[in-house]
Structure formats: structure tokens, C-alpha cells
Amino acid sequence: MKMKAAVMTEVGKPLQIQTVDLASPKANEVLVKIEATGVCHSDLNALYDDTTPTPAILGHEGAGVVVEVGTNVKNVQAGDKVALSWMPYCGTCEFCVTGAVHLCESAFGPMFNGTLLDGTSRLSKDGNPIYHYSLLSTFAEYAVVPEMSCIKLPEKMPFAQASLIGCGVATGYGAAVNAAKVTPGSTVAVFGIGGVGINAIQGARIAGASKIIACDVKDANLEIAKKFGATHTVNVGKENGEEALKSLTNGYGVHYAIDCSGHTSATETAWKGTRKGGTIVVVGAFNPAMTLNLPAGGFHRAGKILKGSFYGDIQPYRDFLRISELYLDGKFMLDELILKRMTLDRINEALESFHDCNCINVGRSVIEFTSTPIQCEETSFERIP
Numbered sequence: 006m007k008m009k010a011a012v013m014t015e016v017g018k019p020l021q022i023q024t025v026d027l028a029s030p031k032a033n034e035v036l037v038k039i040e041a042t043g044v045c046h047s048d049l050n051a052l053y054d055d056t057t058p059t060p061a062i063l064g065h066e067g068a069g070v071v072v073e074v075g076t077n078v079k080n081v082q083a084g085d086k087v088a089l090s091w092m093p094y095c096g097t098c099e100f101c102v103t104g105a106v107h108l109c110e111s112a113f114g115p116m117f118n119g120t121l122l123d124g125t126s127r128l129s130k131d132g133n134p135i136y137h138y139s140l141l142s143t144f145a146e147y148a149v150v151p152e153m154s155c156i157k158l159p160e161k162m163p164f165a166q167a168s169l170i171g172c173g174v175a176t177g178y179g180a181a182v183n184a185a186k187v188t189p190g191s192t193v194a195v196f197g198i199g200g201v202g203i204n205a206i207q208g209a210r211i212a213g214a215s216k217i218i219a220c221d222v223k224d225a226n227l228e229i230a231k232k233f234g235a236t237h238t239v240n241v242g243k244e245n246g247e248e249a250l251k252s253l254t255n256g257y258g259v260h261y262a263i264d265c266s267g268h269t270s271a272t273e274t275a276w277k278g279t280r281k282g283g284t285i286v287v288v289g290a291f292n293p294a295m296t297l298n299l300p301a302g303g304f305h306r307a308g309k310i311l312k313g314s315f316y317g318d319i320q321p322y323r324d325f326l327r328i329s330e331l332y333l334d335g336k337f338m339l340d341e342l343i344l345k346r347m348t349l350d351r352i353n354e355a356l357e358s359f360h361d362c363n364c365i366n367v368g369r370s371v372i373e374f375t376s377t378p379i380q381c382e383e384t385s386f387e388r389i390p
């Protein structure tokens with residue numbers, strides 16, 4: 006079939022809106038009509054990454070409706086409303102059978118090679134292949150995706166909000182709920198208030214934390230954090246983070262720290278500001294050249310747990326649905342994460358907004374494909390002057 010898509014033709018060049026070909030789904034694949042797709046900082050990173058195979062169709066946060074299923078597909082059928090996961094898992098490896106599906110490695114090869122799971126592409130133009138991105142390629146009117154990427158959602162779930170669940174929302178929520186396992190009445194510090202950190206705050210709020218302390222170097226981000234459930238804020242660029250966290254917790258430090266910043270220095274502060282027996286979860290990707298420096302003295306007596314968390318340790322079939330239900334019950338904020346709604350032809354504007362230092366990266370631009378007129382732009386947060 007022919008469809009309109011935003012194509013990455015070269016590294017760092019604006020995406021081009023082109024008419025491309027999409028082949029039918031093969032076994033264990035699903036054709037989805039994309040209704041909404043979030044524009045993520047990872048898409049921008051891929052656009053500027055010279056290891057991204059080109060031409061490619063980016064986009065890895067999507068929601069839509071199942072149009073057609075390939076052979077052997079059992080979990081979804083035509084007409085189902087789905088949100089997409091960029092980490093399909095195999096279900097049979099050591100990690101999957103022990104419940105850690107977020108550690109399954111089966112998708113990584115195809116993900117880095119720009120193909121679907123069978124090593125080939127369904128996308129082409131004039132007979133020349135176009136690469137997939139993160140097995141989804143949602144910057145297009147339709148996508149052929151692995152069955153395991155399709156998570157059926159409640160009929161009431163709106164598409165724009167649903168499209169956001171599969172990336173920063175699930176990662177942040179899962180970091181608090183699944184990885185840290187925040188308990189009611191506990192104290193939580195979240196470092197790095199961006200697209201993931203803001204949802205770690207939401208996860209901690211839903212898990213019943215009594216104090217949620219947002220830590221960032223930008224006051225504007227800290228103000229936004231309060232709207233999502235932070236009870237206290239610490240500007241760690243101006244204040245001593247360890248002392249601030251201890252003074253807010255009777256001198257003990259927090260029970261849980263979740264570092265979404267990607268900076269080793271923040272993890273070091275999080276470690277120091279966490280009480281004995283507490284847990285520090287690292288979500289952000291460190292620069293591999295960096296080294297984490299933790300105090301060796303008294304390490305064994307502190308009894309702390311330091312753990313990494315990938316994709317929020319989520320089980321998509323469980324957590325996408327839970328987040329949707331929480332949203333529909335008014336307990337999880339997704340409307341507020343949508344900064345702008347726009348059509349596909351304005352996608353470069355959405356990507357460029359990440360370069361705009363006035364843009365707060367907590368929220369998202371969402372591309373919508375509906376044929377009904379698009380509402381006026383919505384902006385939920387004030388932009389930093």
C-alpha cells in the first residue's frame with residue numbers, strides 16, 4: 006500500500022514528507038493505522054546519529070488501530086485500539102521466562118539494523134528499501150510492527166495520550182513502581198526532571214510515597230514537578246543535594262532515589278542522600294567514558310541497593326493497561342504531557358523544538374493523523390522566558 010511518511014534521508018537533515026510503500030504484515034506481524042505519535046528526544050538523537058541506517062522512518066511512540074494481522078497473530082485483531090511498545094520480547098529466553106521481559110535481547114539486533122524481527126523491511130520507495138526504527142516507525146500513516154509490540158488498550162483511551170505511554174511514561178512510572186518498588190508512606194527523591202523523571206514522580210505518587218523530592222538544576226523544571234506530585238524541590242545546582250535530602254527526612258536520607266538525569270554526579274549525590282537500607286535506581290544512560298565513584302568506607306554496613314532499570318522494568322501487557330486505567334480514573338496525568346498537537350507535515354518543527362533552549366522537555370509534541378480538523382495548539386506549561 007502507499008502511505009505518507011516522514012523520511013529521514015540523511016543524518017541531520019530535515020525529515021522529508023514522502024509517499025512510500027508499505028508491504029503487508031508477515032507471520033507474527035500486525036498492520037496498524039497510526040492515529041497519534043509522540044515526538045521523543047530519542048528520535049532527534051537518531052536523526053543526528055551516523056549509525057542510524059538511512060533512509061529510515063523514525064518514530065517509536067505510537068497508538069492506533071489494528072487494520073490487518075499476519076498469520077499466527079493471536080493477541081490482537083482488526084479494530085483493536087493499541088499502543089505500541091518498542092521492546093517486543095521473545096517469551097522463551099532465560100530473561101523472559103523468569104519475568105524480566107525488559108531484559109530480553111531478541112529485539113536488539115533488528116532494532117540496530119533498522120529491520121523487523123525477521124531481519125527484513127516492509128518499507129520501501131521506488132523499489133528501494135527504507136529502514137525501520139525501533140521496530141515501529143510511527144512517523145507514518147501506517148506501520149507494520151511485531152505482534153508483541155501491540156498492546157490492546159481500553160476503547161475509551163484517547164490516541165494522543167495513549168501514544169505517550171510506550172516510552173518515557175512507562176519508563177518513569179516503572180522505575181518507581183517496578184524497579185524501586187516504592188512503598189506507601191516512604192520518601193522518594195527523583196533526580197532529573199525530564200520526560201522520564203516527571204513520570205517517576207507520578208509513579209511515586211501513585212505508589213503512595215509521603216514525600217516526593219524533585220531534584221534538578223533548573224528551577225522551571227522543579228516548578229513543573231510540583232504539578233505532577235512533587236512535595237518538595239531541591240535545586241542541586243545551588244544546594245548541597247545530600248544535606249537537603251537528609252534535612253527533609255529527619256537526617257536519615259530518602260528510602261528511594263531514582264536518577265533519571267544520566268549524570269554520574271547525580272547518582273553519587275542520590276547514593277549519599279539515600280538512607281541505610283535504601284534503594285537507588287539509575288534510569289538515565291551514562292556516558293560510557295564516565296566512572297561512578299561511590300564511597301568504599303562503610304559500604305557493607307550501609308546495606309544500600311544500587312540498581313539499573315531499563316524501560317522501567319515493565320511488562321507492557323500489564324503496565325500499559327494499568328497506566329491507561331489510572332489515566333481514565335483521573336489518577337495519572339497524560340493530558341498535561343502534551344505540549345502541542347500537530348499534523349505530520351509539521352514534524353520538523355516538533356524536532357527543532359528540542360533545540361530551542363526555551364522548550365521544556367518534560368512534555369511532548371504529538372503528531373495526529375486524524376482527518377477531523379486539529380484543535381488549536383495546546384500548551385500546558387509556561388515556556389521559560
Ligand SMILES: [Zn+2]
Pocket residue numbers: 045046047048065066172173
Ligand atoms: Zn521515546
Ligand SMILES: [Zn+2]
Pocket residue numbers: 094095096097098099100101109110111
Ligand atoms: Zn526473551
